[in-house]
Amino acid sequence: MTFPVVGMVGGGQLARMTHEAGIPLGIRFKLLSDTPQDSAAQVVSDVVVGDYRDLDTLRDFARDCDVITFDHEHVPTEHLRALEADGIPVRPGPDALVHAQDKGVMRAKLDAIGVPCPRHRIVSDPQDVAAFAAEGDGFPVILKTVRGGYDGKGVWFVSSVEEAAEPFRAGVPVLAEEKVDFVRELAANVVRSPHDQAVAYPVVESQQVDGVCDTVIAPAPDLPEERALQAEQLALRIAKELGVVGHLAVELFETRDGRILVNELAMRPHNSGHWSQDGAITSQFANHVRAVLDLPLGDPRPRAGWTVMVNVLGGDFPDMYSAYLHCMARDPQLKIHMYGKDVKPGRKVGHVNTYGDDLADVLDRARHAAAYLRGTITE
Numbered sequence: 001m002t003f004p005v006v007g008m009v010g011g012g013q014l015a016r017m018t019h020e021a022g023i024p025l026g027i028r029f030k031l032l033s034d035t036p037q038d039s040a041a042q043v044v045s046d047v048v049v050g051d052y053r054d055l056d057t058l059r060d061f062a063r064d065c066d067v068i069t070f071d072h073e074h075v076p077t078e079h080l081r082a083l084e085a086d087g088i089p090v091r092p093g094p095d096a097l098v099h100a101q102d103k104g105v106m107r108a109k110l111d112a113i114g115v116p117c118p119r120h121r122i123v124s125d126p127q128d129v130a131a132f133a134a135e136g137d138g139f140p141v142i143l144k145t146v147r148g149g150y151d152g153k154g155v156w157f158v159s160s161v162e163e164a165a166e167p168f169r170a171g172v173p174v175l176a177e178e179k180v181d182f183v184r185e186l187a188a189n190v191v192r193s194p195h196d197q198a199v200a201y202p203v204v205e206s207q208q209v210d211g212v213c214d215t216v217i218a219p220a221p222d223l224p225e226e227r228a229l230q231a232e233q234l235a236l237r238i239a240k241e242l243g244v245v246g247h248l249a250v251e252l253f254e255t256r257d258g259r260i261l262v263n264e265l266a267m268r269p270h271n272s273g274h275w276s277q278d279g280a281i282t283s284q285f286a287n288h289v290r291a292v293l294d295l296p297l298g299d300p301r302p303r304a305g306w307t308v309m310v311n312v313l314g315g316d317f318p319d320m321y322s323a324y325l326h327c328m329a330r331d332p333q334l335k336i337h338m339y340g341k342d343v344k345p346g347r348k349v350g351h352v353n354t355y356g357d358d359l360a361d362v363l364d365r366a367r368h369a370a371a372y373l374r375g376t377i378t379e
Contacts, residue, residue, distance in 0.1 A: 003025075003026045003027055003028055004027060004028065004066040004067065004293055005028045005029070005030055005064060005065050005066050006022065006027055006028070006029050006030070006065065006066065006067055006069060006289065006292065006293070007029075007030045007031075007032070007061060007062055007065030007066075007067065007068045007069070008029055008030070008031050008032070008040065008044075008069055008070070008071060009032045009052050009058075009061075009068060009069070009070045009071070009072075009075055010032070010033070010040075010052070010070055010071035010072045010074075011031055011032070011033030011034060011035070011038030011039060011040040011041045011047075011071070012038060012039050012040065012071050012072065012339075013039045013040070013071075013339035013341075013348070014071035014072075014268055014269045015031060015033075015039070015040035015044075015071035016039045016040040016042075016043055016044075016339060016340070017269065017274075017277070017285050017337070018069075018071065018269060018285045018288060018289060019031075019040060019043060019044050020043075020285065021283055021285035021286040021288075021289050022286075022289045025289065027289060027293070028046070029044050029046065030044075030046040030047075030048070030061070030064070030065055031044040031046065031047045031048065032048050032050055032052055032057070032058070032061045033047055033048070033049055033050075034049070034051075034052075035049060036049055039339045039340050039341055040071070042340045043340070048060075048061050052074070052075050052079075053074075053075070053076060053079075055076075055079045055082055058075070058079050058082075058083060059082070059083070059086065062083055062086070062088045065088065066089070066293075067088075067089045067090075067091055067292050067293060068083060068088055068089065068090045068091070069090075069091050069092075069246060069268075069288070069292045070092075070097075070267075070268055071268055071269070072268065073097060073100045073101045073266070073267060073268065074101070074148070075097075077094045077097070077098050077101060078094075080093065080094035080097065081094050089292075091194070091245040091246050091291070091292040092243075092244050092245050092246050092267045093243065093245065095242075095243055096242045096243045096244045096245070096267060097267055099242050099265055099267075100265045100266055100267045101147060102146050102147055103144055103145075103146045103147070103175050103264075104122050104146040104173055104175055105146075106265055107120050107175065109241075109242065110238070110262060113237075113238075113241045115234065115237075115238060115262055116259060116260065116261050116262065117261055117262050118142075118177045118178045118180050118253070118261055118263070119135075119136055119177065119178040120175060120176060120177040120178070121175075121176055122146075122173055122174070122175055122176075123143075123174050123175070123176045124174075125168060126161045126162075126164035126165050126168070127161065128176075129141065129143065129158065129161060129164040129174075129176055130161040130164070132176040133176075136178050137178070139158065139159050139160055140157055140158055140159045140179050141158055141176050141177065141178060141179055142155065142156070142157060142158070142176070142177045142178070142179055143155070143156040143158050143164065143167045143174055143175070143176055143177075144156075144167075144174065144175045144177065145167060145170050145172050145173075145174060145175075146172060146173045146174070146175050147172055148170075148172070153211075154167075154170075155211065157179070180253045180255060180261060180263075181255060181256050181257075182253040182254055182255050182256065182261075183254045183255065183256055184205055184207075184220075184254050185205070185206045185207070185208060185251065185252065185253060185254070185263070186203055186204065186205055186206065186220055186223070186231060186251075186252040186253075186254050186260070187203070187204050187206045187216070187249055187250065187251050187252060187270070187272035187273075188200065188201075188203050188231045188232055188234065188235035188249075188250045188252060189201040189204070189235070189247065189248070189249050189250075189270060189272060189273040189276075189284055190232070190235045190236050190239050190247075190248050190250070191246065191247050191248070191284070191287040191288060191290075191291050191297055191300075192236075192239040192240065192244050192245060192246070192248065192291060193245065193290070193291045193294055193295075193296075193297060194245050194291075194294045195294060196240070197296065197297050198236050198239060198240070198297070199282075199287065199297045199298075199299075199300045200232040200235060200236055200300065201218075201273065201276060201280060201284065201300045202218055202219035202220075202228070202300075202301075202302055203219060203220050203223060203228045203231045203232060203252075204216050204217060204218040204219060204220055204272055204273075204275065205217045205220035205221060205223075206251070206271075206272045212311070212313075212346075212348070213271045213272065213311060214310065214311055215308065215309070215310050215311075215363075215366070215367070216271070216272050216274065216275050216308070216309040216310075217306070217307075217308055217359070217363070218275045218276075218279055218302060218306070218307045218308070218309075219302070219306075221359060223254075227254070227258075227260065230260055231250075231252055231260050234250065234252075234260065234262070235248060235250040238250060238262075238265070244267055245291055245292060246267060246268065246288050246291045246292050247267070247268060247269050247270065247273070247284050247287065247288040247291070248265065248266070248267055249265070249266040249268075249270030249272055249273060250262060250264075250265060251263040251264040251265070251266070251272070268288070269284045269285050269288050270284070271309075271311070271348075271351075274309045274337070274351050274353070275307040275308070275309040275353055276300070276307075277335070277337065277353060278303075278307065278335040278353040278355060279302050279303055279304060279307025279353060279355050280299075280300055280301065280302055280303060280307075281298065281299040281300065281301050281302075281303060282297070282298025282299050282300055286298055287300065303355065304355035304356055304357065305356065305357040305359075306355060306356060306357065306358075306359045306362045307353060307354070307355040307362070308353070308354050308355070308359075308362045308363050308365075308366040309351055309352070309353050309366070310351060310352055310366040310367055310369070310370040311348055311350075311351045311370065312338070312348070312349055312350040312351055312352060312370050312373045312374060313345075313346055313347060313348060313349065313374060314341075314342075314343040314344045314345050314346060314347040314348075314349050314374070315343075315345055315374040315375050315376060316345065316375060317343075317374060317375025318342075318343040320338070320343065320349070320350075320373050320374075323372050323373045323375070324336070326372060327352075327369045327372055327373065330368070330369075331354065331365050331368075331369060333354065333355070333356070333365075334352060334353075334354055334365065334369050335352065335353040335354070336350065336352050336369070336373070337350055337351050337352070337353070338350035350373070351370075352366055352369045352370050352373070353366070354366040354369070
């Protein structure tokens with residue numbers, strides 16, 4: 001029996017966990033990785049080490065793959081069009097993925113289809129930033145490079161025209177956005193197949209620390225059913241309008257006046273969906289594999305009343321394995337997911353999932369485990 005080969009561009013933890021989800025199905029993975037030490041390269045048997053920015057490398061890699069997908073959005077759009085011209089399925093395709101690659105393109109498209117977003121405009125220099133600020137409520141404003149930013153990188157909180165100079169040094173267009181008065185950040189995760197089947201996961205609350213996702217609570221506590229349904233339907237509509245195939249994460253602001261605004265898009269498995277590994281009937285990773293292969297999608301419903309994911313960041317305690325004894329003994333239901341990365345301060349090296357019917361207990365268990373693994377607590 002012949003099983004398909006999924007070509008995954010990018011060797012990070014998202015590729016590692018997507019590969020894991022394909023193992024029970026017998027799906028074969030081929031990986032294009034930057035180095036042999038990358039997270040996914042440690043566990044995938046068929047690894048090509050090469051530069052995803054080189055078209056010849058991409059073509060050679062893709063030649064015996066049945067479909068190409070990604071664990072990041074950085075492959076040049078024109079290279080993806082060349083692969084499609086060669087007859088290789090690329091999912092999501094370049095016409096969809098460009099909206100996750102370029103924030104300016106994304107905002108223009110979302111405006112065109114009537115999706116609520118923060119007030120925004122492409123700006124040309126610090127004086128233009130000041131003019132943008134004056135058009136609204138003044139400083140502060142948010143500046144973002146249109147390409148290449150993630151986990152708080154490429155994003156600036158600007159309180160004056162003098163502070164606005166730094167983003168322009170990158171030499172790429174800069175997007176200015178209003179500073180939204182929000183209650184919290186939410187995320188709506190959906191998966192869509194080539195035949196337009198789509199599923200939506202429960203809307204989650206995403207808590208950030210220093211611009212990096214720290215805690216995800218599924219479902220978002222105290223979110224009115226009507227607003228949750230609005231967010232799910234919005235994400236499903238964006239996936240359809242943009243032609244997304246695979247997983248789509250729509251990062252949202254819940255504003256103090258009751259609106260839902262779209263902040264960012266990611267067209268791949270996403271940190272806000274890691275809870276689904278242990279908390280949903282079908283994880284985001286398993287459904288992404290199903291979608292790119294055009295298999296029927298799995299049930300996204302939660303298994304428990306609450307699931308909490310907390311990221312494990314590197315600290316000053318590199319021997320995390322020694323912490324397993326305490327964490328596992330204290331909480332036999334705890335799920336630990338480590339990425340095979342060297343421990344460096346502030347680096348995402350893993351995450352933990354907990355679940356149950358008492359949110360306060362589930363939160364405490366997850367935060368305790370993540371802090372103990374990092375070494376910030378010792379009991």
